[in-house]
Amino acid sequence: MPLVKAGRVIEDRFVRVLDDAPVPDGVPVILPAARLLADARELVLRQAPTGVIWPNDRRVAELLPYLDWIALVALVFPTFRDGRAYSQARLLRERHEFRGELRATGQVLRDQLLFLHRAGFDAFEVTKEKDTAAFAEALQRYSIFYQPTGDGRPSALRARLSRGPSSTVPERQAFVR
């Protein structure tokens, strides 16, 4: 499954380690949630980056004690219609100020990319090979954002205030009396 980050397909440096397997030295790993919570004391001493795959039915606040040394949190979309991880992502980024990699996994399709990006994801395990090429375009699809999130894009409500009053006059007045 191709990994897209910063608009490009990149090699995934992280290795997924299953529940009972040994954690390899010197290699970036992604661990299951239970494993991270159980072995945190040893894991914090690792030299290589450690990440976690966090289920979408568990509060991300549980990750708080570990966020300053975890390199990556992978959140899960069992299907793209299950939107719980959007809330988890925003909480991690905006409330808990997680600055590591936030990776979208599961069914990750181009038509959701902009929503994912706005929620704070910066890495995407893309389900369909063909979608990777369209990712750059998908991020440019909209230029107007009504609501503020932590993504730094200005919301329309704010942007309206900062522009001059002259530009508020609509050009296309067909539907205005």
Next chain:
Amino acid sequence: MYVYDDFDRTLVDERVREFRDQVARRLSGELTEEEFKPLRLMNGVYLQLHAYMLRIAIPYGTLSSAQLRTLAHVARRYDRDYGHFTTRQNVQFNWIKLEELPDAMADLADAGLHGMQTSGNCVRNITTDQWAGVAPGEIEDPRLWAELLRQHLTLHPEFSFLPRKFKIALTASAHDRAAVRVHDIGLRMHRNGAGETGFEVIVGGGLGRTPFIGKTIKPFLPKRDLLSYVEAILRTYNQYGRRDNIYKARIKILVHELGAEKFAREVEEEWQSIRDGALALDPAVVAEIATRFRYPDHELLDDNPPELRKARTEDKRFRLWLDNSVANHRLPGHAIVTLSLKPEGEPPGDATARQMDAIADLADRYSFGEIRVGHEQNLALPHVAQRDLPALWRALDEIGLATPNVNLISDIIACPGLDYCSLANARSIPVAEEITRRFKDLDLAHSLGRLHINISGCINACGHHHIGHIGILGVEKNGEEYYQVTVGGRADENAELGKILGPAVPYGEIADVVEDIAAAYLELRERPDELFVDTVKRLGVEPFKERVYATR
């Protein structure tokens, strides 16, 4: 009415471009139907029994005459010359071709219309009192707040894949015409002890298979906190709402299972973290949106002008219509005129392209170019000078839009039913048509007074049968269409769910049952002005049940 600026226009244009690309990918096979489905749903496109159906949002039920002409154009160019107004203040076209959808949407976008979030598991079109801004005694125009919510919740990245659909309604009148107690979130504007205006926040109301009256979780929410509090509710729901069973996924089930108090605590905790953040409403931001609302320049007029007095005395048909379809405006000398889309023997809520064009012209001439859509599936002209009422009535009468049956037994709310809908168990429209024929005698209908019939073709309750004074629910029994009847439901500030009368009856008998109920009411009521629902409240369902089932 809210006028789009360049931000709003750019967004709908970008939306059309995106949807055109998605349709192209579906037609080429790059997108599977399963993948395409939620994308089209979020643009209001359903696959129905016979064709694709396109649902257009009419935010808080306010339309300009130019927008209505655009709807007429879409009906003519892409559909079969008519549109159907829905209980969510939207309009639907039932016969659109997939290949033509992007063009239809582009034409709509030119008029500031779109189908965004009229279906799918996201926040749907936000509805208000259809008389917002013109109703006498209203605290303030709730549409400003509906618009702020509309913008905030349009393409919201966090809440576009909720457990299930999500409906919000607002009212700022003592008499609730927006049914706020049967919405996922209902917002009732009122004044607190200090004289400030804010919102009572009601959650977890809803109809469908498991009807609930909503619970108040915040008796008074200051206006500045509207967006953050709604965000907190949605975030709580998005994370903890059930996703294992589509029939238990609405917020009402979460509120019910957690209990309203625990749910309120979860929301409160979330809200405390965000209330003073980016969502706190800056008065300058609110003022900026308020400047985008254009209000008519009303004349100073007196009530009851000579033109009106003369027509009232001279023409009995006019008087009947006036008493039935015309309501008081907040300003003297003006009136709110309801246009009944429920003529005898026709499907409730339908309007032809010709009628839509004609209404747009009448709105330009008599109502400052403004039209309202009500959840009762009627239209209204909200700004008519009383002196123009006789001329307006003659014009409406000519195009079949002056049936004086507003709020009467033949003013039926009905879903499309088995004639169109792939979910339905039974037909709704022919039942409605038959009932309007049985009660075409206006003297009889008027003698019954205010009496709402709601018909749903299946348990999903799109016709809101639970809150009909008489509710009719289509069910299937051994392959036959049967109908279960409830009485005593209501959607207003005293909202209540109807109670089941008895065993379901076959298609051929449902109109007889309604006649029996009406006859029983005429005998049982204490006074001529005791409404049907009040008689049911006083006596319970028993006497009606006896009457209906005595001979069945």
